[in-house]
Amino acid sequence: xxxxxxxxxxxxxxxxxxxxxxxxxxxxxxxxxxxxxxxxxxxxxxxxxxxxxxxxxxxxxxxxxxxxxxxxxxxxxxxxxxxxxxxxxxxxxxxxxxxxxxxxxxxxxxxxxxxxxxxxxxxxxxxxxxxxxxxxxxxxxxxxxxxxxxxxxxxxxxxxxxxxxxxxxxxxxxxxxxxxxxxxxxxxxxxxxxxxxxxxxxxxxxxxxxxxxxxxxxxxxxxxxxxxxxxxxxxxxxxxxxxxxxxxxxxxxxxxxxxxxxxxxxxxxxxxxxxxxxxxxxxxxxxxxxxxxxxxxxxxxxxxxxxxxxxxxxxxxxxxxxxxxxxxxxxxxxxxxxxxxxxxxx
Numbered sequence: 001x002x003x004x005x006x007x008x009x010x011x012x013x014x015x016x017x018x019x020x021x022x023x024x025x026x027x028x029x030x031x032x033x034x035x036x037x038x039x040x041x042x043x044x045x046x047x048x049x050x051x052x053x054x055x056x057x058x059x060x061x062x063x064x065x066x067x068x069x070x071x072x073x074x075x076x077x078x079x080x081x082x083x084x085x086x087x088x089x090x091x092x093x094x095x096x097x098x099x100x101x102x103x104x105x106x107x108x109x110x111x112x113x114x115x116x117x118x119x120x121x122x123x124x125x126x127x128x129x130x131x132x133x134x135x136x137x138x139x140x141x142x143x144x145x146x147x148x149x150x151x152x153x154x155x156x157x158x159x160x161x162x163x164x165x166x167x168x169x170x171x172x173x174x175x176x177x178x179x180x181x182x183x184x185x186x187x188x189x190x191x192x193x194x195x196x197x198x199x200x201x202x203x204x205x206x207x208x209x210x211x212x213x214x215x216x217x218x219x220x221x222x223x224x225x226x227x228x229x230x231x232x233x234x235x236x237x238x239x240x241x242x243x244x245x246x247x248x249x250x251x252x253x254x255x256x257x258x259x260x261x262x263x264x265x266x267x268x269x270x271x272x273x274x275x276x277x278x279x280x281x282x283x284x285x286x287x288x289x290x291x292x293x294x295x296x297x298x299x300x301x302x303x304x305x306x307x308x309x310x311x312x313x314x315x316x317x318x319x320x321x322x323x324x325x326x327x328x329x330x331x332x333x334x335x336x337x338x339x340x341x342x343x344x345x346x
Contacts (some may be wrong), residue, residue, distance in 0.1 A: 002091060002094050002095050002098065004047055004050075004094070007040065007043055007044070007047065007094075007098065008044070008047065010040065011037070011040045011043075011044055014033050014036055014037045014040070015037070017033055018030070018033055018034065018037065042097055043094055043097040043098060046090055046093050046094045046097060047094060049090055050087065050090040050091065050094065053083050053086050053087050053090065054087065056079070056083050057080055057083045057084065057087070060076035060077075060079050060080045060083070061076075061080065063076040064076050064077065064080075108166065108167065108168065108169075108170060108171070109164060109165065109166040109167075109170060109171070109206075109207035110164070110165050110166075110170045110171045110174050110175070110204055110205065110206060110207060111148070111162065111163070111164050111204075111205045111206075111207050111270065111271060111274040112134060112162070112163055112164075112165060112174065112177075112202065112203070112204055112205075113160070113161075113162045113202070113203040113204075113205070114127050114130050114131055114134075114158065114160065114161050114162075114200055114201070114202050115127065115159070115160045115200060115201050116153070116157065116158065116159050116160065116198075116200050117180065117198070117199035117200050117201050118197075118198060118199050119183075119196060119197070119198025119199060120198075121153060121154065121155050121157060121187070121189060122183075122187040122189070122196055122198040123157075123198040123199060123200055124153035124155070124157030124158055124159050125153075125155060125156075125157035125187070125188070126157075126181070126183045126198050126199075126200050126308075127157060127158040127159070127160070127161065127200040128153075128156065128157045128158040129183075129331055130181060130200055130202065131158055131161050131163070132331070133330070133331045133332070133333060133335065134165070134174075134177070134335075135333075136332055136333025137333045137334075137335040137336075138165050138167075139333065140333050140334075140336070141167060141168075141169075141170075141173070142167055142168075143165045143166060143167030143168075143170055144165070144166045144167060145163060145164070145165055145166075146163060146164045146166075146267075147161065147162075147163045147257045148162045148163055148164055148255055148257060148267040148268075148270060148271055149161070149162045149253075149254060149255040149256060149257050149267060149268070149271065150162070150163075150256075150257055155188075155189075162255075162271055164207060164270065166207075171204070171206050172343070173339050173343070174204050174339075175204050175206075176305075176319075176339065176342045176343065177202050177204055177305075177339075178202055178203050178204040178305075179201070179202060179303040179304065179305035179306070180199050180200075180201050180202075180303060180304045180305060181199065181200050181201070181202060181305065181306050181307075181308065182197060182198070182199050182304060182306070182307045182308065183197070183198050183199070183200075183307075183308045183310070184196070184197050184307065184308070184309045184310060184311065185308075185309075185310035185311065186310070186311075195311060199304075203278075205274040205275065205277065205278050206274070206277060206278075206281075207270065207273070207274055208273045208274065208276075208277045212277065213273045213276050213277055213280075215246070215269070215272070215273065215276070219246060219247050219248055220244055220245070220246065220247065221244070221245040221247060222242060222243070222244050222265065223242070223243045223244075223245075224239040224240070224241065224242055224243075224261060225239060225241045225243065226239060226240075226241060227240055227241040227256040227259075239261070240256070240258070240259055240260065240261045240264060241254065241255065241256035241261075241264060242254065242255055242256075242261060242264040242265045242267075242268050243268070244265070244268045244269065244272055246272055246276070249279075251272065251275060251276070253268045253271040253272045253275065254268055255267035255268040255271065304318060305317065305318060305319055306318065308327060308331075309327075310327060313325050313326065313327050313328075314327065315327055315330055315338070317338060317341075317342060319342065319345070320341055320342055320345045322341060324337065324338060
């Protein structure tokens with residue numbers, strides 16, 4: 001049974017909170033309330049329509065009970081039957097909209113880590129291809145991207161890159177990309193035309209909201225060092241790169257993507273917060289009685305999820321046992337068909 005009064009009360013409460021001029025200083029709460037208001041507005045429209053229908057039913061019942069005209073009573077009975085059908089339909093609509101409104105959309109920002117795996121320089125080139133694919137996909141989706149740290153390789157590949165994506169449904173779309181990606185192709189450095197198999201691993205971490213992860217300054221050891229590029233060349237002679245050690249666990253993160261030390265420190269802290277949240281989620285998952293979650297997990301990082309076969313122009317996702325052709329187009333950011341297919345299978 002739908003509790004319409006509770007829905008109306010929640011909507012009124014949200015309107016009252018949003019009218020508070022002091023709320024603007026708490027942007028995160030303002031954003032959360034605004035999203036909830038938007039999700040409830042469609043439900044409120046259906047509720048108003050339902051209340052109108054119910055009033056019409058009651059009006060027709062009064063006509064019938066008055067016994068003034070058999071013709072009017074007959075017409076009223078016909079209208080009641082029609083309105084009752086509409087009433088059932090609206091009740092179902094409100095129930096479905098309420099379920100959607102209650103379903104959390106998930107984090108609106110994610111931190112993606114791509115690391116070259118087996119395969120040497122070819123693995124680093126493949127890691128670079130994955131980064132370009134996600135970057136172009138982010139452009140298609142209208143997400144904002146920010147590189148937090150990167151370690152380029154000698155042949156314009158990437159040994160490692162960590163970046164943030166921010167926008168609507170980022171985590172729900174990207175979380176299934178976590179795992180080991182395998183490529184089969186003839187490397188640019190291969191002289192005998194042999195097909196090589198290389199790998200790169202992807203980790204997708206939800207970015208914590210402010211105050212979700214609390215880190216005490218005394219739990220941090222912050223070091224600065226020279227930023228370096230491929231082959232160890234100095235790309236910036238000033239000590240701008242930042243390395244942070246989280247003393248309670250020994251976890252180490254770093255950032256050297258910016259020329260500003262404070263910005264690198266902020267980037268490193270973003271990575272640290274995401275990794276601490278990941279550990280927290282894994283602990284919670286372990287405590288759940290054997291129930292396997294489809295989000296972050298240690299096994300997720302090591303699980304082979306997808307093969308990019310260049311000779312056959314085919315990408316295969318091993319979880320859904322499905323393949324797609326036109327590999328170059330997909331690597332150019334046309335990833336929606338694959339992400340939607342995997343989302344729908346879960």
